[in-house]
Amino acid sequence: DAGITQSPRHKVTETGTPVTLRCHQTENHRYMYWYRQDPGHGLRLIHYSYGVKDTDKGEVSDGYSVSRSKTEDFLLTLESATSSQTSVYFCAISEPDRQGFGYTFGSGTRLTVV
Amino acid sequence: GQQVMQIPQYQHVQEGEDFTTYCNSSTTLSNIQWYKQRPGGHPVFLIQLVKSGEVKKQKRLTFQFGEAKKNSSLHITATQTTDVGTYFCAGPDNYGQNFVFGPGTRLSVLP
Numbered sequence: 001d002a003g004i005t006q007s008p009r010h011k012v013t014e015t016g017t018p019v020t021l022r023c024h025q026t027e028n029h030r031y032m033y034w035y036r037q038d039p040g041h042g043l044r045l046i047h048y049s050y051g052v053k054d055t056d057k058g059e060v061s062d063g064y065s066v067s068r069s070k071t072e073d074f075l076l077t078l079e080s081a082t083s084s085q086t087s088v089y090f091c092a093i094s095e096p097d098r099q100g101f102g103y104t105f106g107s108g109t110r111l112t113v114v
Numbered sequence: 115g116q117q118v119m120q121i122p123q124y125q126h127v128q129e130g131e132d133f134t135t136y137c138n139s140s141t142t143l144s145n146i147q148w149y150k151q152r153p154g155g156h157p158v159f160l161i162q163l164v165k166s167g168e169v170k171k172q173k174r175l176t177f178q179f180g181e182a183k184k185n186s187s188l189h190i191t192a193t194q195t196t197d198v199g200t201y202f203c204a205g206p207d208n209y210g211q212n213f214v215f216g217p218g219t220r221l222s223v224l225p
Contacts, residue, residue, distance in 0.1 A: 033212070042202060043157065043215040058212065090156060096211070102147050102159030103204075103213065 003027045006091050006106035013113055019078040021109050023091030025071075031094045032074040033103070034058075034066060036087040043090065049074055081113045116141055116207045120216035128224050133190040135219035137203035146179060146186045147213060149202040157202060160188075193223045 003026035013019050023032060034046040035058075045058030047066040055066050063085060065077045078085055088110050092103040117140040127133050137146065145164045149157040161170055163179035163186060170177045174197075176189040190197055200220045204213040 035215075040217060042217040043204075045212055045214075048212060059214075099145075099164065100162050102149070102162060103157070104159065105156040108156050 004091065004093055004104055004106045006089075006109050008109060009107065010110045011112070013081050013111070015082060015113055016080050019081050019111065021076045021078075021089055021091075021111070023074045023076070023106060025074075025093050027093070028071055029093040029095060030071075031096060032068065033092040033094070034064075034074070034076045035090045035092060035105075036060065036085075037090060037108075038087050046076065046089075078111075081111075083113050085111065086113045087111060116205065116214045118203060118205050118214050118216040120201075120203060120219050122219055123217065124220045124222070126222045126224065127193050129195060130192050133193050133197070133221055135188050135201050135203075135221075137186045137188075137205075137216055139184045139205050141208070142183050143205040144183075144210065145206065146183075147204045148177060148186075148188055149204065149215075150199050151202065151218070152199040155199075190221075193221070195223050195225055197221060198223050 005024050007022045033048040035043040037043050044060045046064050049055045049068040067075045088108050090108045091106040094103045095101045119138045121136050147162045148160040151157040167181045168179040174191045178187045200218040202215050202218045204215045207214050
Protein backbone atom coordinates (compact mmCIF):
# COMPACT_ATOMS: atom_id res chain seq x y z
CA ASP A 1 0.00 0.00 0.00
CA ALA A 2 1.70 3.19 -1.23
CA GLY A 3 5.10 1.59 -0.67
CA ILE A 4 5.13 1.34 3.10
CA THR A 5 6.24 -1.85 4.81
CA GLN A 6 6.68 -2.79 8.44
CA SER A 7 8.87 -5.48 9.91
CA PRO A 8 8.52 -7.77 11.64
CA ARG A 9 4.81 -8.52 11.27
CA HIS A 10 4.69 -10.45 14.52
CA LYS A 11 7.05 -10.59 17.46
CA VAL A 12 7.02 -12.16 20.89
CA THR A 13 9.60 -10.85 23.32
CA GLU A 14 10.38 -11.08 26.99
CA THR A 15 9.90 -8.33 29.54
CA GLY A 16 12.98 -6.18 29.89
CA THR A 17 14.44 -6.83 26.46
CA PRO A 18 14.93 -4.11 23.86
CA VAL A 19 12.88 -4.35 20.70
CA THR A 20 13.15 -2.43 17.43
CA LEU A 21 10.41 -2.18 14.87
CA ARG A 22 11.12 -0.95 11.38
CA CYS A 23 9.07 1.09 8.97
CA HIS A 24 10.25 1.51 5.40
CA GLN A 25 8.73 3.71 2.70
CA THR A 26 9.63 4.02 -0.94
CA GLU A 27 7.85 7.26 -1.85
CA ASN A 28 10.03 9.90 -0.22
CA HIS A 29 7.37 11.25 2.12
CA ARG A 30 8.65 13.71 4.65
CA TYR A 31 6.30 12.82 7.51
CA MET A 32 6.30 9.41 9.19
CA TYR A 33 4.47 8.30 12.33
CA TRP A 34 4.30 5.48 14.82
CA TYR A 35 0.93 4.66 16.38
CA ARG A 36 -0.15 1.95 18.74
CA GLN A 37 -3.63 0.46 18.68
CA ASP A 38 -5.30 -1.02 21.71
CA PRO A 39 -8.92 -2.06 22.25
CA GLY A 40 -11.03 0.88 23.35
CA HIS A 41 -8.29 3.43 22.68
CA GLY A 42 -8.25 3.72 18.95
CA LEU A 43 -4.91 4.81 17.55
CA ARG A 44 -2.54 6.75 19.75
CA LEU A 45 0.50 8.59 18.49
CA ILE A 46 3.85 7.49 19.93
CA HIS A 47 6.37 9.53 17.95
CA TYR A 48 6.53 11.20 14.61
CA SER A 49 9.16 12.51 12.24
CA TYR A 50 9.08 15.49 9.91
CA GLY A 51 12.42 14.84 8.25
CA VAL A 52 15.75 13.09 8.60
CA LYS A 53 16.86 13.33 12.23
CA ASP A 54 13.79 15.47 13.01
CA THR A 55 11.50 13.69 15.42
CA ASP A 56 9.07 14.63 18.16
CA LYS A 57 7.01 12.98 20.86
CA GLY A 58 3.40 12.05 20.61
CA GLU A 59 0.73 11.33 23.17
CA VAL A 60 2.20 8.06 24.52
CA SER A 61 5.95 8.36 24.05
CA ASP A 62 7.17 7.11 27.45
CA GLY A 63 9.27 3.95 27.09
CA TYR A 64 9.79 4.47 23.36
CA SER A 65 12.47 6.08 21.25
CA VAL A 66 12.72 6.61 17.51
CA SER A 67 15.36 7.29 14.92
CA ARG A 68 15.29 8.46 11.34
CA SER A 69 18.70 8.45 9.72
CA LYS A 70 17.32 8.13 6.19
CA THR A 71 14.14 9.46 4.61
CA GLU A 72 12.87 5.98 3.91
CA ASP A 73 13.36 4.38 7.33
CA PHE A 74 11.74 5.19 10.67
CA LEU A 75 12.67 2.93 13.57
CA LEU A 76 10.75 2.51 16.80
CA THR A 77 12.64 1.12 19.80
CA LEU A 78 11.18 -0.16 23.02
CA GLU A 79 14.11 0.36 25.30
CA SER A 80 13.03 -2.22 27.89
CA ALA A 81 9.80 -3.92 26.88
CA THR A 82 6.98 -4.18 29.39
CA SER A 83 3.71 -6.09 29.26
CA SER A 84 1.83 -2.80 28.88
CA GLN A 85 3.54 -2.38 25.53
CA THR A 86 1.83 -5.44 24.13
CA SER A 87 -0.07 -3.90 21.26
CA VAL A 88 -0.41 -3.58 17.52
CA TYR A 89 1.96 -0.97 16.16
CA PHE A 90 1.24 0.90 12.96
CA CYS A 91 3.56 3.07 10.97
CA ALA A 92 2.06 5.75 8.75
CA ILE A 93 3.14 8.30 6.19
CA SER A 94 1.49 11.56 5.26
CA GLU A 95 1.79 14.86 3.46
CA PRO A 96 0.01 17.24 5.87
CA ASP A 97 0.33 20.20 3.54
CA ARG A 98 -1.71 18.48 0.85
CA GLN A 99 -5.43 18.78 1.37
CA GLY A 100 -7.28 15.52 1.05
CA PHE A 101 -4.15 13.45 1.65
CA GLY A 102 -4.74 11.26 4.64
CA TYR A 103 -2.46 8.92 6.47
CA THR A 104 -1.32 5.78 4.69
CA PHE A 105 -0.74 3.02 7.18
CA GLY A 106 1.50 0.01 7.02
CA SER A 107 0.17 -3.47 7.71
CA GLY A 108 1.14 -3.33 11.36
CA THR A 109 3.35 -5.23 13.78
CA ARG A 110 1.70 -7.33 16.45
CA LEU A 111 3.98 -7.27 19.48
CA THR A 112 3.50 -9.49 22.50
CA VAL A 113 5.60 -8.92 25.61
CA VAL A 114 5.60 -11.91 27.95
CA GLY B 115 -6.01 18.21 25.25
CA GLN B 116 -7.91 17.53 22.10
CA GLN B 117 -10.47 14.75 22.44
CA VAL B 118 -12.41 13.03 19.72
CA MET B 119 -15.33 10.85 20.70
CA GLN B 120 -17.37 8.44 18.65
CA ILE B 121 -20.72 6.76 19.14
CA PRO B 122 -21.80 4.08 19.11
CA GLN B 123 -18.89 1.87 20.10
CA TYR B 124 -20.48 -1.14 18.41
CA GLN B 125 -23.30 -1.54 15.93
CA HIS B 126 -24.84 -4.73 14.66
CA VAL B 127 -27.10 -4.44 11.63
CA GLN B 128 -28.86 -6.78 9.27
CA GLU B 129 -27.58 -6.65 5.72
CA GLY B 130 -29.52 -4.02 3.84
CA GLU B 131 -30.12 -1.80 6.86
CA ASP B 132 -28.60 1.64 7.16
CA PHE B 133 -25.81 2.54 9.57
CA THR B 134 -24.61 5.83 11.04
CA THR B 135 -21.63 6.63 13.24
CA TYR B 136 -21.13 9.98 14.92
CA CYS B 137 -17.95 11.81 15.76
CA ASN B 138 -17.71 14.68 18.24
CA SER B 139 -14.79 16.90 19.12
CA SER B 140 -14.18 18.91 22.26
CA THR B 141 -12.86 21.76 20.10
CA THR B 142 -13.56 23.24 16.68
CA LEU B 143 -11.75 21.37 13.95
CA SER B 144 -10.16 22.77 10.83
CA ASN B 145 -10.90 19.49 9.10
CA ILE B 146 -11.83 15.91 9.85
CA GLN B 147 -10.79 12.62 8.33
CA TRP B 148 -12.48 9.21 8.21
CA TYR B 149 -10.83 5.82 8.06
CA LYS B 150 -12.01 2.22 7.73
CA GLN B 151 -10.21 -0.74 9.22
CA ARG B 152 -11.24 -4.24 8.21
CA PRO B 153 -10.82 -6.98 10.84
CA GLY B 154 -7.15 -7.91 11.05
CA GLY B 155 -6.22 -5.10 8.69
CA HIS B 156 -4.86 -1.61 8.86
CA PRO B 157 -6.76 1.70 8.75
CA VAL B 158 -7.46 2.97 5.27
CA PHE B 159 -8.13 6.63 4.55
CA LEU B 160 -11.61 7.29 3.21
CA ILE B 161 -12.10 11.03 3.02
CA GLN B 162 -11.29 14.46 4.41
CA LEU B 163 -13.90 17.14 5.11
CA VAL B 164 -12.86 20.76 5.38
CA LYS B 165 -15.83 23.09 5.01
CA SER B 166 -18.54 23.84 7.53
CA GLY B 167 -21.69 21.90 6.65
CA GLU B 168 -19.88 19.96 3.93
CA VAL B 169 -21.49 16.78 2.63
CA LYS B 170 -19.58 14.29 0.49
CA LYS B 171 -20.68 10.99 -0.97
CA GLN B 172 -18.77 7.91 -1.96
CA LYS B 173 -21.25 5.43 -3.46
CA ARG B 174 -23.31 4.27 -0.45
CA LEU B 175 -21.29 6.29 2.06
CA THR B 176 -22.31 9.83 3.00
CA PHE B 177 -19.99 11.99 5.10
CA GLN B 178 -21.08 15.18 6.79
CA PHE B 179 -19.18 17.90 8.65
CA GLY B 180 -21.23 19.90 11.14
CA GLU B 181 -21.93 23.58 10.77
CA ALA B 182 -19.92 24.36 13.90
CA LYS B 183 -17.10 22.05 12.72
CA LYS B 184 -17.19 20.14 16.00
CA ASN B 185 -18.99 17.05 14.81
CA SER B 186 -19.20 14.76 11.84
CA SER B 187 -21.10 11.70 10.74
CA LEU B 188 -20.69 8.78 8.39
CA HIS B 189 -23.85 7.18 7.03
CA ILE B 190 -23.91 3.94 5.07
CA THR B 191 -27.01 3.17 3.07
CA ALA B 192 -28.08 -0.44 2.62
CA THR B 193 -25.13 -2.06 4.34
CA GLN B 194 -23.34 -5.01 2.78
CA THR B 195 -21.09 -7.60 4.38
CA THR B 196 -18.15 -5.83 2.78
CA ASP B 197 -18.86 -2.85 5.05
CA VAL B 198 -17.80 -4.82 8.11
CA GLY B 199 -15.01 -3.17 10.05
CA THR B 200 -14.19 -0.33 12.39
CA TYR B 201 -14.72 3.25 11.30
CA PHE B 202 -12.51 5.94 12.81
CA CYS B 203 -12.74 9.67 12.64
CA ALA B 204 -9.67 11.83 13.24
CA GLY B 205 -9.18 15.52 13.83
CA PRO B 206 -6.08 17.72 14.07
CA ASP B 207 -4.52 18.05 17.50
CA ASN B 208 -4.31 21.37 19.34
CA TYR B 209 -1.18 22.30 17.42
CA GLY B 210 -2.68 21.36 14.07
CA GLN B 211 0.25 19.10 13.31
CA ASN B 212 -0.95 15.57 13.90
CA PHE B 213 -4.29 13.84 14.01
CA VAL B 214 -6.11 12.56 17.06
CA PHE B 215 -8.19 9.47 16.38
CA GLY B 216 -11.50 8.62 17.92
CA PRO B 217 -11.94 5.17 19.51
CA GLY B 218 -13.87 3.93 16.49
CA THR B 219 -17.24 2.33 15.81
CA ARG B 220 -17.17 -1.37 15.06
CA LEU B 221 -19.77 -2.40 12.53
CA SER B 222 -21.01 -5.95 12.17
CA VAL B 223 -23.29 -6.85 9.29
CA LEU B 224 -25.37 -9.99 9.57
CA PRO B 225 -26.15 -11.66 6.23
